[in-house]
Amino acid sequence: MISFKNLIHIDRSAETPIYLQLHNAIINMIKSGVIKSGAKLPGTRSLSLQIGLHRKTVIAAYDELMGQGWISTIPAKGTFVSDKLPEVKPRGQGVGKGLKIEAGFSFEERKYLHRPYAQLPSMLTIDEGIPDVRIAPIVEILRHYRSIVSRSYNAKYLSYGSFFGDDSLREVLANYLQETRGITCSKENILITRGSQMGMYLASQLIHQKGGFSIVGETNYIAASLTLTDAGASLLRVRVDENGLNTNDIQALCEKHKIKSVYVTSHHHHPTTVTLSPERRLHLIELAHQYGFAILEDDYDYDFHYQRAPLLPLASADEGNHVIYIGAVCKIIAPAIRVGYMVGPTDFIAAAAHLRRTIDRQGDTILERALAQMIEQGDLQRHSRKALKLYHERRVHFHQLLTDHLSEFISFSVPEGGMAFWVTLKKDMNWEAIAKTCLENQMVIPDWKNYDSHNSGHNGIRLGFASLNFEEQTKAILILKSAMKKESQN
Ligand SMILES: Cc1ncc(COP(=O)(O)O)c(C=O)c1O
Structure with missing residues (x-):
């Protein structure tokens, strides 16, 4: 006998009415084969006692199921699952949850992308x-978020917006990046992303769609290596010492191969934390101009410097439009606040925006506007x-x-x-x-x-x-x- 008590879970705090939860649970049991077509269901009084719900709730659920043709009542005999339904066999762990384990179609699995998922354990x-996410300025974010959505004339921001990102944030960021990092740019040079990772993905896809070489450090941020490789790049590695990437090694590689990009975490090399020296910065920019490659500057932790004022990013010294500057608020605020930016030549930014649209129609406009207000009012800087x-x-x-x-x-x-x-x-x-x-x-x-x-x-x-x-x-x-x-x- 089926134990309805164990198989039907009602969440009294959920927004879905209880009779609908019961209705859905019975449909799932029928679909997964736990209750077969033609089977007799318990009467409403018996079911209500088994699962601890009011009888009227069970009657409402049965009425709904009957209206949709899942069940029918035969006078003096009882309530039965409709005969016309296909009988579906129960499947392993999926029973009752509609979960399917294996796809019934073919797809390409990129095994090299698999890495153990670093769970956030309670350990x-x-x-x-x-x-430290415990100090994230969530109260300030919420205050700005609420101030935006509570004004009726802002309802338009709940609709589809620009796939370049919210205009007010792009404008505010143009000033902010100039003031804090010496990067001269306008809003047209900025694409708002869902964090640095999206910037890296878009840039890698655009530059390496037809393959080509990308140079990274001998130790390198593994996600960047995977993103570049997945986009089609062949990686070449150079030494990293206490002054960062060895630019003489980069030059030697440029003489042998056509290099399309160099990935650099200039402020603090990931993983070894060293800073790319001023001489090597200039050398790298010179090489980019001479050999025509893009510098992917991932400035993931620019805001955290303890000993002295930080060296300005390569993007602030580049006059030849070879640097694509990638940053985010995920490290200042919290990784779950997925807002970042990519700064580059306007044609490249426009191409990236169109590509972004294919995987993510747009970002969270309200959050982006809230961040723009936080920067304007100095909350983020504080x-x-x-x-x-x-x-x-x-x-x-x-x-x-x-x-x-x-x-x-x-x-x-x-x-x-x-x-x-x-x-x-x-x-x-x-x-x-x-x-x-x-x-x-x-x-x-x-x-x-x-x-x-x-x-x-x-x-x-x-x-x-x-x-x-x-x-x-x-x-x-x-x-x-x-x-x-x-x-x-x-
Ligand atoms: C070097 C580096 N770049 C990029 C990222 C990704 O950052 P985001 O959360 O902004 O996508 C990280 C995250 O740890 C990182 O260490």
């Missing part, structure tokens, strides 16, 4: 350098200063912990900015075993494979410090210490 986590101060203190604390507890196992240098330390294991130990022990102690650390995707054997990972308060940092480092100790004794 203590050393991430690879993300902001938050950025507050976060900078906090992360500076956390960097000092984390540095002390690394020195006090882990120096026998690791080497590192103190990052000038950003939200992570680049840490390499000194001895012949391996991160995999350390990560496993950490997990046994309820802590997650970044996946070492992300940093050594082409087996260069550098044995380093990023340890983010910004999202952990002092207490959490101490706890995390002590767990890491015991894991490293265990691994060093093996």
Whole structure:
């Protein structure tokens, strides 16, 4: 006998009326084969007792099912599932949920894109350098968001808008980027994206649709390598030292191959956190002009510098329109606030906007307008200063912990900015075993494979410090210490 009590779940807090939830649940049971066509259903009184609902609710659900032809009543006999319905066999885990596991059609699976999904577990986590979302200025965002939607004349912003992004944000950003980064541009040079990743995707697709070479660092941000490769680029790697990408290596490659793009995280190289030196910046721009390649400048953490004023981005020094500048508020505010920007020559930006339209009609116009107001009224800048101060203190604390507890196992240098330390294991130990022990102690650390995707054997990972308060940092480092100790004794 079917246990309706176990199979029908009613959510009293949901907006869907209860009788409709019951109606939907019975349809799902019929569709998934749990109740076969022709089967007799319990009477309304019996069902209402089984599942703890008012009888009138069950009658309303049955009426609705009857109206739609799913069931019918035979006087003096009872209520039956309609005979004309096809009998569908129950399928594994999908029973009752309509879930299908395998597609009934063919498609290309790009296995190389698969990476373990870094869940946000409730466990203590050393991430690879993300902001502390607990300090995100959500109240300010909501205030601006509400002020926009509460005015009836703003209703138009709920409709379809420009696929270049909200005009007011593009205008405000043009000034903001000039004031904070020395980038001279107008709104036509700016496309609003859903974060840096979308900028990288669009640029890679436009530049590498017909393939061609792209130069990246020997250590590189893995998502950028995958995005470029997926777009059609063949990657060539150059050395990275304490001054960033080696531009002599880039020049040597340009002499051998037609290079279409160079990907650079100039402010703090991802993953090793070093800053591209002024000389190499100029050299890279000269090379771009000489060899005609695009520089994809991913400035993911420009706002976080602790020692000195940051070097201005390459985009501020480029007069030849070879730099595509990519940034976002996801690292200043929170990764889930998906608003970013791509700055470049107007023809390129227009092409990117049209391409963007094919995967995402537009961004969240209201959120974009709210951010424009936050920048105009100084809320974003205030938050950025507050976060900078906090992360500076956390960097000092984390540095002390690394020195006090882990120096026998690791080497590192103190990052000038950003939200992570680049840490390499000194001895012949391996991160995999350390990560496993950490997990046994309820802590997650970044996946070492992300940093050594082409087996260069550098044995380093990023340890983010910004999202952990002092207490959490101490706890995390002590767990890491015991894991490293265990691994060093093996
Ligand atoms: C170097 C680098 N670029 C881009 C991104 C993606 O940022 P967004 O969240 O803005 O897409 C990240 C995220 O961690 C990053 O580390």
